Amino acid sequence: MDLLKIFSSKSPKDIASDRLKLILIHDRADLSPDLLNKIKNDLLNVxxxxxxxxxxxxxxxxxxxxxxxxxxPALIASIPIKKIK
Structure with missing residues (x-):
């Protein structure tokens, strides 16, 4: 009987794999404030x-x-609309 399976539904290998995925996603999605501001300006222009x-x-x-x-990673934009042109 595997005692680890009694206390956890994931194996240590699966947990380590999930943590590594989170680290990689964070590294890839880590935008500088300057780049995020450029994206914001482009969105507003469009x-x-x-x-x-x-x-x-x-x-x-x-x-x-x-x-x-x-x-x-996800980009979330909240843009209040005054009226449709």
Missing amino acids: VSKYVEIDSDDVEVKMTKTDVIEGAS
Whole structure:
């Protein structure tokens, strides 16, 4: 009888593999503030072609999501729309 399986549903190998995936994703998604600001400006330029936006309340950030196996990087943008052009 494997005592480890009684207390954990994952083996140490699986846990180590998951941790390594998280580290790799973090390294790949770690954007500098300057690059994130450039992405934000590009997004605002494109969106503003179609709608009038409130640029003072725009929030763009990097986070992680579980859509793909393990955590994967995600860009989250909150862009308040004043009206459609």
